[in-house]
Amino acid sequence: MPQVESAVYSHGHHASVIRNHSQRTAKNSMAFLLPHLKPSMKVLDLGCGPGSITTDLAEYVPEGHVVGLDRAVILDQARELASSRGVTNIEFIDGDANELPFESGTFDVCCCHQLLQHVGNPILVLEEMRRVVKPGGIIAAREADYSVFSWYPESRGLSEWQELYDRVARHNGGEPNAGKFLHVWARKAGLSEIQCSVSNWCFSTDEEVRWWSDSWKDRALHSSFATTALEGGLAKMEDLERVSEAWKQWGEDQDAWLSIPSAEILSFKK
Template sequence: MAKETATYTHGHHASVVRSHSWRTASNSIGFLLPHLKPNMRILDIGCGPGTITVDVAALIPQGHITGLERVGSILTQARALAEEKGITNIDFVEGDANGLSYEDGTFDIVFCHQVLQHVGEPVGMLKEMKRVTKTGGIVAAREADYSVFAWYPELPGLKTWQELYGRIARKNGGTPNAGRVLHTWAKKAGLSPKCSATMWCYADKGDTKWWSESWVERSLYSSFATTALENGIASQGELQAVSDAWKEWGEHEDAWIVIPSMEILCFKE
């Protein structure tokens, strides 16, 4: 079985998991939802804490969804969420999407959300997603593009964060600007992508405070910080300055940030 070669830039620090737990089917995979049918079998690759997976399960009451995650420890939280919500048409498994254990044509839909930017061979993973999808089924993905994030106020420390993030992600073997090339990866995998783009916008005080507090912590304590320090990409003082900039941004009365993501919807021929 193939093995993942890249290192996940964010890691699974509590601040990261809290951020990912904000994601829902409606705010993250809206482009895919019109294509769901009640009896579908679906695979969610890189499901993390399972918030999107659990939402999708509720939309396919006669079907079944599997959430696959490379790091099994986070699946305890995902399973607990499903139990809390009374969702039973779901299971969570640990595995590497570079070499899925499923037979060809197992699923009606295979999707991933903000995953391909963190892997070493995104085209290979898309090929594997295609393999386990039924003929006429759907392969879907959504990926951000870090170089086109936009925010106000335009603090210098946040520009430093953006530049550091790009260097750290590439050091880890990922593609921080994955969104712009997502469609080309799909074509190389033998798929015919239908392309779209949507964005998250944090503009009210509650949202900006939440995003700010997340990166105040992540800048210092997540794998983002560990990779920066271990590889000489940034010093502790530079990371502290980035953390301080996120704090300042979050306290500004007019703070907002826009995070664009590109999407592909591919029907397997």
């Protein structure tokens, strides 16, 4: 029986979310993988979103090929990005990571970024990633842990946001603290030679702080996060307005600072 994703994507595809995710690059999000890429590799990027990381990866394998997989709703934007940058060794397909539409041993690399926190069975997805990679190939994943986000100045409103995000993500069937479980999921999925690391996004300049603040100020009110919170009875509109205002005030503080750590794994298939 075909596997179907049971969890719901907590962020959705509101413009405020896409603006945020479009700033992700191979360097700021998948740096741990880049030294292992070779020009002729065939790469699969799961949960590719608007394609900013995927398109970067294609430039690291100019003699190879990259496939980005996600739901159809976002793929036109990914294709437009690749086309605007003149990247041709790339394609984007609609698919479910629980049952990948590829033969075993198709790719040299299979990677995902901030995907496993949004799926109902991350171990199954990692098993699929392992299946479609050739012997000697690489499985790579990077996942945040929302429980250890850190910010300055302290804010009751941002603590409320953190608690509400946890409830929304779990209501949707995901695991918002995926980073701390990533290496365990990988082992249970049968991955071998697992290398673990951690890297941070840090937002501290005026431009970085303003960008993140503007994103979550809107997302708290208008994205799927807000819709789920309201329809699931997890929050009222006044709660979301308070969270939005907290992000606005944080963004206006000259000393504002935010750290987002993510766990990373590399596995080399035997």
